[in-house]
Amino acid sequence: MARKTDGKNGAPDPMRYLKERSGNWHYVRRVPAHVAFLDDRGTIQISLKTRSLDVAKLRRDAHERADDLYWQGLAAGDGAQGAVASYEAARSRARVLGFEYKAAADLAASAPIEELLRRLDVSLKGNERDLDAATGQAEEPKLSVTKAMTFYLETIAIGETKGMSENQVRKREEKKKAAAAKFVEIVGHDGPLLDVTRSDAVKYHKWWMERVLGKDGQKKTSGNTANRSFGSMRKLFREYASYLHLELKNPFDGLTFPDRKSQKRVVPPFEVEFIRDRILAVGAHEGLNREALAIMLVLVETGARPSEICNLPPERIHLKANVPYITVDYQEERVIKTESSTRDIPLMGVALATMRKFPNGFPRYRDKEDTLSATLMKHLRAKKLLPTPAHKVYSFRHSFEKRMLEAGLDYEFRKAALGHTVDREKYGDGGSMAWRLEQLQKIELPFDQRIVP
Structure with missing residues (x-):
């Protein structure tokens, strides 16, 4: 329900629905036109019973919320939104009347007689809404x-x-x-x-x-x-x-x-020889579209998750840096797997050559990692480039991890390179980009430039 604003940055008008009469504050508000045929109160005028503006604002807020929820329920009709809004309106209305909302069965079972009489006395001075709110007769929304x-x-x-x-x-x-x-x-x-x-x-x-x-x-x-x-x-x-x-x-x-x-099923890594002789072979990927092939080649030499490469925006691709690299981090419209996934990945070998051809990323597969996976799996099966049925696109990531292990790279460096959590407090920035590249070049694979799409 729209509120009156003061015209400054759309902020609610602090004096909305407040009128001072003879020193006392009142809540005055017209029923919105779109629910006027369902709520015949016309203009609502309720004394807030206070001369204090601060107290009046608090009481105004309570009436405002109760009315907003009531009208929301009327407008939504018998649907889920309407049922919940009507129940919430009754709870808010009870607070306006000075009570905590309690279901009728709970009141009958445990409320002192004095409380029951007070609730009845207050509600009978009002309308049907007040009666339902004070005596707990609003039905819980029974949504399926x-x-x-x-x-x-x-x-x-x-x-x-x-x-x-x-x-x-x-x-x-x-x-x-x-x-x-x-x-x-x-x-x-x-x-x-x-x-x-x-x-x-x-x-x-x-x-x-x-x-x-x-x-x-x-x-x-x-x-x-x-x-x-x-x-x-x-x-x-x-x-x-x-x-x-x-x-x-x-x-x-x-x-x-x-x-x-x-x-759990373990996704096995590709062996180094298989990647070098089969995956990186010239002519091995005829029929595969350029962007899917490019992403696969970047996976080979970064160990990144497919979704991380699919969703690289141009500003996360740093090809003009002294050591070219890509950045995996939070984006305004996309969350990443974990906080530890945030990292800078130096580019080398076939990944660097490929990214130079795609400086703006891969728009065809942005936010479509499932489509990419299906495309690559269909291609790899057709070309008989899956050594076993257990091998997947993720096998490139696991292969990268195995290659780092066998090259003797430090445990924490390997974890950080893959975006895994390191089980201790992080110190520094993980080393300069030049140093990181130097470490990773120990596992760099040779390739023929002709494979780059």
């Missing part, structure tokens, strides 16, 4: 699991996507919605999220556990994958209940899955 997940993504957790690219947001939403959809499928109904029982959660946990253990001949799922999906439901329930100020026991709590490291 599916609708609650959508509300969570669009409202409650919207701040979590700050700094994410469009593709990162899309992938996050797909995973969260997939978890909710699978839960609904397993329990057999899309009932209200707040009505989910421990039995429902256990049934969903059992379904995942069967896949983690590979029962009945099913392909095994890692415990990490199961924990992430199940955890999405645990977090949804917790955050949704918290948003509504409800203290409910989370039916998903305490249910997890084993995740032994040995269960």
